[in-house]
Structure formats: structure tokens, C-alpha cells
Amino acid sequence: MTSSDLHAFADIGVRRREEAPCSRALSPSRLPGLDFALNPYRGCSHGCLYCYAPALLHVPVDGWTAALPKRGLLRLLEKEAASVKGVVGVGTSTDPYQILEAEAELTRGCLRILNDASLGCCVHTKSDLVLRDVDLLEKAEVGITVTNLSDTFSSTLEPGAPLPQRRLDAVKGLCEAGVDVFVMVGPLLSPVEGREDELAAAIAASGASMVMVDTLNKRTDHAPLRAVGVTAAAASCAIRFKEAASSLGLLVRDAF
Ligand code: SF4
Numbered sequence: 247m248t249s250s251d252l253h254a255f256a257d258i259g260v261r262r263r264e265e266a267p268c269s270r271a272l273s274p275s276r277l278p279g280l281d282f283a284l285n286p287y288r289g290c291s292h293g294c295l296y297c298y299a300p301a302l303l304h305v306p307v308d309g310w311t312a313a314l315p316k317r318g319l320l321r322l323l324e325k326e327a328a329s330v331k332g333v334v335g336v337g338t339s340t341d342p343y344q345i346l347e348a349e350a351e352l353t354r355g356c357l358r359i360l361n362d363a364s365l366g367c368c369v370h371t372k373s374d375l376v377l378r379d380v381d382l383l384e385k386a387e388v389g390i391t392v393t394n395l396s397d398t399f400s401s402t403l404e405p406g407a408p409l410p411q412r413r414l415d416a417v418k419g420l421c422e423a424g425v426d427v428f429v430m431v432g433p434l435l436s437p438v439e440g441r442e443d444e445l446a447a448a449i450a451a452s453g454a455s456m457v458m459v460d461t462l463n464k465r466t467d468h469a470p471l472r473a474v475g476v477t478a479a480a481a482s483c484a485i486r487f488k489e490a491a492s493s494l495g496l497l498v499r500d501a502f
Contacts (some may be wrong), residue, residue: 265314265316265317266315266316267317268316268317268322270322270326271319271322271323271326271327271356272284272327272330275338277502278502279333279368280334280335281331281333282330283335284323284335284336284338284356284360285316285336285338286315286340286342286353286356287314287316287340287341287342287347287352288314288316288340289310289312289314290310290340290341291311291312291313291346292341292344292373292404292406292407293310293405293406295403295404295474295476296435296468298466299339299340301466302339302465311406313344313345315350319352319356320352320355320356320359323359323360324359327360327363327365331365332365333365335367335368336356336357336360336367336368336369336370337369338370341372341407342356342371343372343373345406354378354379354382357379357382358382361382366386367386367387368387368388368389369386369388370391370430372390372404373413373416374413374415374416374419376388376390376420377420380419380420384425387426387428388420388426388427388428389428389430390413390417390428390429391413391430391431391432392410392413392414392429392445392448393410393438394410394435394438394445395411395441395445396410396437402474402476403476410448414451415452417452417453417454418452421453422453428454428457428458429449429457430458430460431459431460432458432459432460432461432501433460433461433462433463434459434460434478434479434483434487435471435477435479436477436480437476438479438487439480442483442490443490445490446487446490446491446493446494446496447494449491450491450494455495456496456497457491457496457498458498458499458500458501459487459498459500460500461478461484462477462479
């Protein structure tokens, strides 16, 4: 191990012990079908090049991928969950199953509290780690994002997230366990152009019955995407993908 490896290692250790301040667990949500938003981490280690969460939250992009767990979250959630009713969106602005969750189990703790409080729950992720919590997802709806089928593109566009097939395998596993699951295809990007049928077929094969389609958000200028030669997919790509998905029996919806 070189000295720079040791530095990187020590840095991760420090970050793991750090926590982000948190004054409340649930925030009101304006997303359709969701009454509250719950994000167990500040920042997101998936590091997607098209991420617009920092712009949405008005926080700096620098440091966004050095995610931190929120301090005292479970205690706060326990208190707040006891006095509200409705559906909680888990992972509305950061992924609840990002790298830290494997050890921290903060999202798992949140799901347990939401279940105990009989609150509805909609979980959104790009990670197959969600399968670990299948015992707590019996009444939840789960959305798993798949933007393309190429390991090469996925590693470039979503460097910290599991590869596409692992996500599709997670969809399959959740379907087999009887969890209500849909696939989010979004943002639709240029690598999907000409491969719409292939993507629709892979999603249908995973056992999902519904797919939501999203386009590239215009809140940021997406310079990191342009730097790797990727752009928003042409409008015709969304049309072709939706037609392909419908022809395979998938229910197709536009996202939000
Ligand atoms: S998973 Fe979502 S929140 Fe995390 S980096 Fe990617 S787009 Fe941003």
C-alpha cells in the first residue's frame, strides 16, 4: 500500500465517522403520490454525471459524492412518524442504498420505523442492495433506475452505482418476492438511441410490469455529460422506447 493509498483509506475512515447535521427527518413532498420526503444521507456516492440534486437542494456540487449519514435521524423519525399519516418517499433527492448503507443500515432502520408506524412508503434506488431489505418492503412500492444496458456507459455515467444487470436482477428478485416494483428509465440519454428495443426487452424480462420514462433535467448545464460525449436522447428515442415497452405488455408512464 502506498502512502497515497493510506491517505485515501484514512480519509474514508474519517468520513465514515462524520455525520451531517439533521433537524428533521420528514419534509413535505410536492412529488405526486408522496406526502413526505425522507433522505437518510446528505450527498450521494453514486456520482451520476447527470445528477441535478445539488441544484435542486441549492448545495454545492463539490463534495456531493462524499456522502454522510444524517445525525440522529432514526430518533427524529421515530418521533415524527408517530404523528403523521401518508406516504413517505425514501430517496427523493439522494440514493438510500448508496455505498455507506451496506454498513450503516440507516435506510433499513428508517424502513423499520415507517413499517411500525404503518406509513406508506415508496423507495427509489439504483442499487441492488435494496434486496437485503425485502423483509421490510412488503407494503412498499420500489422504483429501480436503469438508464442503459451498457456496462461501459453505466460505469462512466453512474460510476458509484451497481451495473445495469445487477439492478435488473434486483427488479427480478423483488418481483419474485411479491414487492410492487417499477423500473425508472431516466434520464433518457443518447447511448439508448437505436437500442430502445433491447432496453425494453431487458426490462420486460426482469418481470417488472411498469416502466416510468424521464428525460434529462434542464436545471444544470450538464457539462460533465458533454465532456464524455453524451447528450439528452432525441425525442424520437422516447417514442420508440415507449412503443417497444408497450408492445411487450409493460405499462408505460411519464415520470412526474
Ligand atoms: S443516484 Fe440520484 S442522487 Fe445519487 S448521484 Fe445519481 S442522480 Fe444523484
